Amino acid sequence: MTALLDVRGLSAGYGDFQALFEVYMAVEEGETLAIIGANGAGKTTLLRTLAGLVPASSGTVRFAGADLLAVPAWKRVGHGISLVPEGRMLFPSLDVRENLLIGAHARRGGRWNLDRVIEVFPLLAPLLGRPSEVLSGGEKQAVAIGRALMANPRLMLLDEVSLGLAPLVVKQLYAALPEVVEAGTTVLVVEQDIGQAAAAADRLVCLLEGRVVLEGDPDCLTRGDIVAAYFGMKAET
Amino acid sequence: MIWANAVVQGLLLGGLLALFATGLSLAFGVMRFVNLAHGDLAVLAAFLAVSVTGGLGVNPFWSLLVVVPAMAAVGYLLQRYAFNRTMGPDPLPSILVTFGLSVVIQNALLEGYSADSQGLDAGPIETASVELPGGIAVGWFPLLMAAVAAVVLVGLQLFLSRTRMGRAFRATSDDPSTARLMGIDDRRVYAAVMAVAFATVAMAGLFLGMRQTFGPSDGPAQLIFAFEAVVIGGIGSLWGTLLGGVVLGVSQTVGNQIDVEFNFLSGPLFGHLIFLAALAFRPTGLLGAGRRA
Numbered sequence: 001m002t003a004l005l006d007v008r009g010l011s012a013g014y015g016d017f018q019a020l021f022e023v024y025m026a027v028e029e030g031e032t033l034a035i036i037g038a039n040g041a042g043k044t045t046l047l048r049t050l051a052g053l054v055p056a057s058s059g060t061v062r063f064a065g066a067d068l069l070a071v072p073a074w075k076r077v078g079h080g081i082s083l084v085p086e087g088r089m090l091f092p093s094l095d096v097r098e099n100l101l102i103g104a105h106a107r108r109g110g111r112w113n114l115d116r117v118i119e120v121f122p123l124l125a126p127l128l129g130r131p132s133e134v135l136s137g138g139e140k141q142a143v144a145i146g147r148a149l150m151a152n153p154r155l156m157l158l159d160e161v162s163l164g165l166a167p168l169v170v171k172q173l174y175a176a177l178p179e180v181v182e183a184g185t186t187v188l189v190v191e192q193d194i195g196q197a198a199a200a201a202d203r204l205v206c207l208l209e210g211r212v213v214l215e216g217d218p219d220c221l222t223r224g225d226i227v228a229a230y231f232g233m234k235a236e237t
Numbered sequence: 238m239i240w241a242n243a244v245v246q247g248l249l250l251g252g253l254l255a256l257f258a259t260g261l262s263l264a265f266g267v268m269r270f271v272n273l274a275h276g277d278l279a280v281l282a283a284f285l286a287v288s289v290t291g292g293l294g295v296n297p298f299w300s301l302l303v304v305v306p307a308m309a310a311v312g313y314l315l316q317r318y319a320f321n322r323t324m325g326p327d328p329l330p331s332i333l334v335t336f337g338l339s340v341v342i343q344n345a346l347l348e349g350y351s352a353d354s355q356g357l358d359a360g361p362i363e364t365a366s367v368e369l370p371g372g373i374a375v376g377w378f379p380l381l382m383a384a385v386a387a388v389v390l391v392g393l394q395l396f397l398s399r400t401r402m403g404r405a406f407r408a409t410s411d412d413p414s415t416a417r418l419m420g421i422d423d424r425r426v427y428a429a430v431m432a433v434a435f436a437t438v439a440m441a442g443l444f445l446g447m448r449q450t451f452g453p454s455d456g457p458a459q460l461i462f463a464f465e466a467v468v469i470g471g472i473g474s475l476w477g478t479l480l481g482g483v484v485l486g487v488s489q490t491v492g493n494q495i496d497v498e499f500n501f502l503s504g505p506l507f508g509h510l511i512f513l514a515a516l517a518f519r520p521t522g523l524l525g526a527g528r529r530a
Contacts, residue, residue, distance in 0.1 A: 053414055077420040085418065091411040094404065102408050105401070106420030151420070 002065065004029040004186055005050070005155060010059035012049040019045040021210045022059065027155070032177065032187040034201035034218075036194055038230060042210040043190040044086050047157045050188075051083035052076050064154065078106045080154030086163065086190075088144040090132040097128040099143050103150030110152025111183050117146040120176050138169030145173065149180065156180065158189040162196060174200050194226055208232050242373045243494040247487030249375065252383030253448070255482025256441040257459060258466035259390060259475065260434030266473030267410040267430045270324065271332055274339040275438060276460030281342050282308050282442030283451050287355050297357040297447055305439045312435025317428040324427070339456060346453035357446040382444045389437055390479045397475070406430060410473075465512040471525020480523050484511065 003026035010023040019042045027033050035043050048054040050061065052073025061068040063079060071079060082103070090099050100114055118125050121142040127135065132143060141161065148156050162170040170193075177200055181187055191197035197204060198218035206214035206229040214221070214229035227233075257279060264270045272278075282304050289300040315338075323330035359378065366374045397403035405426055409416040413423040445451060445459065462485065470481025485508050492507025502510075515522065 051418060053417070072417075072422075074417040074420055074422045077418060083418050085415060089412060089415040091408045091415070093407045093411050098404055101401075102404055102419050102421075105405060147419075 003027060004064060005068075005188070006060075006062040007050075008060045008062075010046075010049065010056055010061060012045055012054050012056045014045075014054070018057070019054075019210050020049065023207075023210070023212055025205055025212060025215075027186060027188055029154075029186055030181065030184070031202040032181055032189065032200060033203050033205060034197035035188065035190045035205045035207060036192070036197050036226070036230060037207035038192075038232075040209070041207040043207055044159055045210075046207070047083060047159050047188070047190055048085075050157060051081060051085075053083075077151050077153070078108060080108065080152075081157065082148035082151045082153035082155075083157040084141075084144045084148045084159060084161070086159040088137075088140040090135075090140055090143055090147075092131070092133045094132060095128070096124060096130050096132055096135070096143055099132050100124075100128075100146050100150055103147035104152075106151055108152045112149045112152045114150070117149055120149075120179055121146055123172075137165050138173070141165060141169070141173055145176070149185070153185055155186045155188060158187065160190055160192065162191065162193050170196065194230065198226070206230055238371055238373065239494060239498075240491070241371065243490045244487055245369070245373055245375060246379070247490035248483055249379035249383045249486070250490060251479075251483030251486030252379075252386035253441060253444055253482075254462055254466045254486050255479045256382070256386040256389060256437060256444065258463040258470075258478045258482055259386075259393065259441075260436075260438040261463045262467045262470075262473065262475060262478040263393070263430055263437075264434045265467065266475075267406055268324065268427050269328065270320065270427075270431075271328060271335070272434070273332060273335040273460065274342060274456070275335075275434075275463055276458065277339045277342040277456030278308070278435060278438045279442030279445055279459050280451055280453065280456045281346065282439035283357065283446030284346055284350055284355065284453075285439075286357055286443050286446055287350070290357065297359050297443060300357075301440065301443055304443060305436050308439035309432040309436040313428045313432040315435075316431035317424065320431065321424050321427055343453050343456060350453065352452060352454075354450040354452045355446070356450045357443065359447040363447065378447065382448070385440065385444070386479070386482070389440065390475055393433070393437075394475050402429070462508070465508065468522060469512055469515045471522025474522065474524045477522050477524035484515075484523070 005027040007023055007025040010020055011018060012020045023046060035046065037043050045054055049056050056069050063081065094102060100117060123139060124142055124146060127139060161173055174196065177187060201218060204216060204218050204221060205212055208229060214225060261272060261275050264272055285304045286297050286300040289303050290297050320331060323334045362378050365377045367377065368374050397406055405421045408419060409421055409423045409426045416423055466481040466485050467478055469484050470477030488508040488511040489504040492502050493504035495501055495507065496503045
C-alpha cells in the first residue's frame, strides 16, 4: 500500500540553524500517528515544514503521490493538508464563526461544514458570535481544530494539542479524534504528553534532536523504550 | 452663523480628505505598508483625467470610468511585482521604494505636462449650491464629494465585514502566515488591497482636480493631509479615517474663519495643530485600538 504521506531524508531549519536531519517517515491513510519528543526535538518544525511554513533544505515529501515541497504553503490546504498550529493562532479580528468559516476558504468539498464541526464541538455553539480573543484556552483549541476540519483535510496536522490546557479539556479534545478519523481524515499529532499520545495513536514516532530515534505501535513498545528514546538515553548507550 | 457655515463646509471638505486617506489607511491597516507616493498618485490620477477629458472630449466625471480602473490595475501590478518584494519586518525598503516612486511620478508629470497648473472643468455643478435654513449655502459639488466618500467608506467596511474576500483581507492583516494555512495567498491579497487603495486615491485625485488647480509637485501636501486624517482617526480603522477626515476638514475651515476674523492662524496650520494635539493626547487615534503585538 502506498503511504498517504511519504517523507524521505527531510532536512529543514531556520537560517543557519538546522532543526531536522534527514527525517524518514510514512503515514498511512486513515491512521493516527503521534510524534513525540522533548522540547527542541524538531516536532513543530516537522509539522511547519509539511505545512509549507518552513522551507525544506533537502529531502522529498510526497503527499498522495504528489511532490509536496513544490507546492506553496497557501496551496497545500487545497491539496488536503491542514495544520492546527501551536498556540492556536486564531485571527483576533474575526469572531468565532468567521474563524471557523475561514478554514473553508479553499473551498475543498467534503463532509465537514460549520454544523458538523458544532456537532463535534458543541461547546462552540453559544460562542459563535464572540470575539476569538475572549475564549478560554480549551475553547480556542476547539476553534483551531474546527477551523482545520472546515478545510475537509485528508491529513490534519495537530501541533501540541494539550499545551497549556487542563487535563479534562485535553480529554474532551482527544475524544473528538476518533470521529475525525472515521470521517476519513488521517491525523498526525505532535504531543509532549507520552501517555496521551500512546493512548490516541496507532503508531508513535519519537524525535530526538531533529532525528527519528524510535518508531512503532504503542502497544508493542515498552515504556522503557519510549522514555529512553524520548530523553536520548538509548543514543548515549 | 459664520461659524456654523465654517463647520458645515468643514464637514463636506472632510469627505474629500477621508477619501484621500482611505487608501493609505487600508494599505497600512492590512499590510503595515506606508506609501509615501500616495499624494502623488492622486495628482497622477488628476493629470490622467486631464488627458482623458481632453482626448475624448468628455466631462471629468466620465473620466472616472477610465482613470479609476486604470489606477486600480496599476496598483495591483505594482504591489504584485514591486512592493511585495520590499515587504518584511523592516519597513524601510518599502518606504524608500515609495519615496522613489513619488520622485518618479513628479518628474514624469513635469516632463509630460510641464510645471503649469491644470484644472478639471466639471461644469455648472462647480458653482451650483443649495441654501440651508439659516442662510448657509452648501455647494452641490462638495455635497457630492462627501456623499461619494461616505458611500466608498461604507461600501469598503461592508466588503471587509460581510464578504469572503473581506474576511481573507482581515485574516491576512492579523497574521499572514496563518492565513496561508487557510489557503489564502497573502501576496495576492496585498495586491488586491493596493488595487482598492489606488482606486480610491484616483477618485480623490479627480475630485481634487475638479475642486482646485493642481501641479506636478502638489502630491506631498496631499500626502500630509491624508496622513493627518489617518492618524487623527486611528490607524487601520476605516470609520476612524472618515472621522479623522471630518475632524481635519472642520479644523481647516474653522482655522480659515479664525484667520479671517482675527488675522491669526490659517486653515492648514490649524489642522496641523489639531493633528499634533491628537498625536500628543491620543496617539492611537479617535477610533484606533493601537497596533497588536
